[in-house]
Amino acid sequence: MSKFIPLSIPNFEGNEKKYVNDALDSTFVSTVGSYVNKFEKALAQYLLVPNVAVCQSGTSALHLALIEAGIGQGDVVLVPPLTFIAAVNPVKYQSAIPVFIDCDDSFCIDPIKLRSFCEEECHWDGNQLSYQGKAVKAMIVVHVFGNMADMNAIMEIAHTYNLKVIEDATEALGTQYTEGEYKGKFAGTIGDFGCYSFNGNKIITTGGGGAITSNDPQKVDHIRFLSTQAKTDPVFYVHDEVGYNYRMTNLQAALGVAQLEELPEFVLRKQHNYDMYKQYLQDCEYASLKEFRPGTSSNKWFYSIEINRNVIKAPMKEIIQRIREKGIETRAIWGLINEQRPYRNEITYKITKASYYAERILNIPSSTQITEEDIFYVSEEIKGLFEEMRND
Structure with a gap:
């Protein structure tokens, strides 16, 4: 075979080696270091949002979003069938119930069928939507292959039925509306939470890694707290909540800062x-x-x-x-x-x-x-x- 053209590989044309070497020289290679904070601030500036927390993967971002959204055992989460399985697995982590709603021609969740499910299959008491006696609390909207879902219709449904919207923008960093109600808004910054991935095949990569933002900056602060094992007092190891080892490392963040520049x-x-x-x-x-x-x-x-x-x-x-x-x-x-x-x-x-x-x-x-x-x-x-x- 004289020629091989890969599907999707990372591109390191900028300051990747310089910043990673700087992180190595600092000896801060784990979850503490200046590049973690730099990457969060740079992402927030790019996405035009006040707060971003970086984490280990897009999957961990989705999991943290579900936790912060209050999704627990027996709750119903509306999800798409045509996406990578990592978009739905965190629903199971929370012992919640996924209900699969069809896609439209964008491969993203179909707002017409989403609305008909809520209207025809569920009960709305004016405050809480329920399906077969279970509370329907959230939906995960995946922007498949970088194609923006129909957020105008989706957000209208969410507001009607008091549903949290978790945007899986793991494939859509840089995608934005150019007209309409959400003109200028990036994928992941319209719903209640937005999750990103920096896996090796994504448009920018940190090797592994992810990030999360929210329409409530304080929720991002709490997510950052949960991602570092929920240390209320890091000196005396006081933990008031169940935490997670989900924080991004400084080495990954150094790579991310360079990639984001490009x-x-x-x-x-x-x-x-x-x-x-x-x-x-x-x-x-x-x-x-x-x-x-x-x-x-x-x-x-x-x-x-x-x-x-x-x-x-x-x-x-x-x-x-x-x-x-x-x-x-x-x-x-x-x-x-x-x-x-x-x-x-x-x-x-x-x-x-x-x-x-x-x-x-x-x-x-x-x-x-x-x-x-x-x-x-x-x-x-x-x-x-x-x-x-x-x-x-």
Whole structure:
């Protein structure tokens, strides 16, 4: 194989080594150090929010958000089926009950079905929404692949039924509304809580790591407190609450400070590369490049093509393997969470589009370093392969 184009790899073009070496030289490599505070302040400045707490992962951010939102045993949380399972697992950590609501064409939770579930399946007493006698307290809204969910409709539903909104913006750092009620607002800064991830394949990375913000800065302070084992008195080790070892390390934060400096450039590259894919794939008869929500500026973290299953019948595993033989790494969209073993007995509501897209969506290379030559190569090879497969 003479060429290999990866799906999504990190990009270290800036001050990463300088800042990490500085953190090493300081000897503060764990959860105490100047870069932790620097990263939090820089993120808050970028997101236009007053307070951000950094933590070990996007998953831990979601868990802390659920704790701070008061979600506990037996509470119902409305969740999407078409996303990475880490978006839903923290609901189980809290012994709460996930109810899966279908997605719309953005792959994000469908506000039409969300509203119909609340109106038709639940009871509203003027203060508390309930489902089968259980309190419905929150929803987790995932901005899938950097595509902003329909927050206008979602927030209206949340306000109507007194629901906490936890935004999973782990894939959407840098995505924002450009028009409407939330013009200028970034993904993760509209609901009650916003959670971010800095995993290795995200638009910026700290290796692992995450962050959380809230519309209430004091809640972020409390989350930061919980993430460091809830030490009321760190000298005499007094703990008044159950805490967690969820704080980000100084080494990770040093990497994050450098990566955040490059984020605006990375977003521009992602957007430009998407436009090139759109140009080169526009004449493809057997797959189409998925659009992002109008009225938003997306970070375009992952690019997705929808395969025409009326013509291309091959299983996704075969498609991925045959593309890989061309030196191109691709990835199927996730298997539906409600079909995974830990969730097979949970409640689902009118899931049709999620099932449809699970069989048709393929992610194609989207690294910020990808060249126009590589984009052209990927596009031509995919078109050629589907041309071969149409008669299989």
